[in-house]
Amino acid sequence: GEDVEQSLFLSVREGDSSVINCTYTDSSSTYLYWYKQEPGAGLQLLTYIFSNMDMKQDQRLTVLLNKKDKHLSLRIADTQTGDSAIYFCAESDALRSYNTDKLIFGTGTRLQVFP
Amino acid sequence: DSGVTQTPKHLITATGQRVTLRCSPRSGDLSVYWYQQSLDQGLQFLIQYYNGEERAKGNILERFSAQQFPDLHSELNLSSLELGDSALYFCASSGGRGAYNGYTFGSGTRLTVV
Numbered sequence: 001g002e003d004v005e006q007s008l009f010l011s012v013r014e015g016d017s018s019v020i021n022c023t024y025t026d027s028s029s030t031y032l033y034w035y036k037q038e039p040g041a042g043l044q045l046l047t048y049i050f051s052n053m054d055m056k057q058d059q060r061l062t063v064l065l066n067k068k069d070k071h072l073s074l075r076i077a078d079t080q081t082g083d084s085a086i087y088f089c090a091e092s093d094a095l096r097s098y099n100t101d102k103l104i105f106g107t108g109t110r111l112q113v114f115p
Numbered sequence: 116d117s118g119v120t121q122t123p124k125h126l127i128t129a130t131g132q133r134v135t136l137r138c139s140p141r142s143g144d145l146s147v148y149w150y151q152q153s154l155d156q157g158l159q160f161l162i163q164y165y166n167g168e169e170r171a172k173g174n175i176l177e178r179f180s181a182q183q184f185p186d187l188h189s190e191l192n193l194s195s196l197e198l199g200d201s202a203l204y205f206c207a208s209s210g211g212r213g214a215y216n217g218y219t220f221g222s223g224t225r226l227t228v229v
Contacts, residue, residue, distance in 0.1 A: 031217075033217050035217070035220075040222075041222055041223075042117060042119075042205055042207075042220035042221050042222045042223050043158075043205070043207075043218075043220040044117075044220070045217040045218070045219075048217055088158065090217075101146070101209070102148060102160050102163050102171050102173070103148075103160070103217070103218060104160065105150075105157060105158040105160075106157070107157040108157060108158070
């Protein structure tokens with residue numbers, strides 16, 4: 001079945017690293033994504049990782065994928081107050097269903113960065 | 116500006132009424148997706164259209180319907196509205212199959228049913 005879970009809240013001090021975790025249930029997921037939602041705005045794609053990769057780094061962002069445990073994480077280095085937002089992980093079932101590539105989103109993790 | 120336009124931004128209406136939410140996808144994108152975001156249920160997939168045809172249906176109520184027009188814009192129709200339909204409704208677009216670049220989201224329509 002399709003289920004993506006995240007912890008609801010994370011609070012970190014400015015300058016520290018943040019690690020947001022996500023677990024998913026479907027091992028056939030091909031792409032996994034991280035989106036950011038700021039207050040009053042839509043979701044913005046931060047990064048994605050293909051399922052045959054273990055890690056992807058993009059500036060301050062590092063994505064780790066453990067396929068065996070179906071665990072995805074997003075690490076934000078040197079977290080800033082501007083990083084305060086809700087972070088969603090999502091999986092694509094593009095190979096599971098030929099006709100669609102809909103994304104299944106997690107519940108979202110609210111990251112609060114304090115000075 | 117993401118390139119995906121949703122109108123209106125805010126909508127307040129009474130129970131039992133019908134509303135139409137509109138979405139213009141990013142130029143060149145053939146797929147349109149509708150999602151509902153409520154406080155207690157996160158982001159729920161409603162429906163997907165690809166080049167005018169329905170491709171996938173999620174947790175969409177029978178009171179809700181959608182369509183995609185030849186110019187690729189899409190409308191989500193919500194009828195017999197209930198208080199529980201109050202939510203943020205997002206539209207997203209992509210180039211179609213192979214959404215490895217993810218979606219581009221609009222800024223949403225906030226619907227309040229009173």
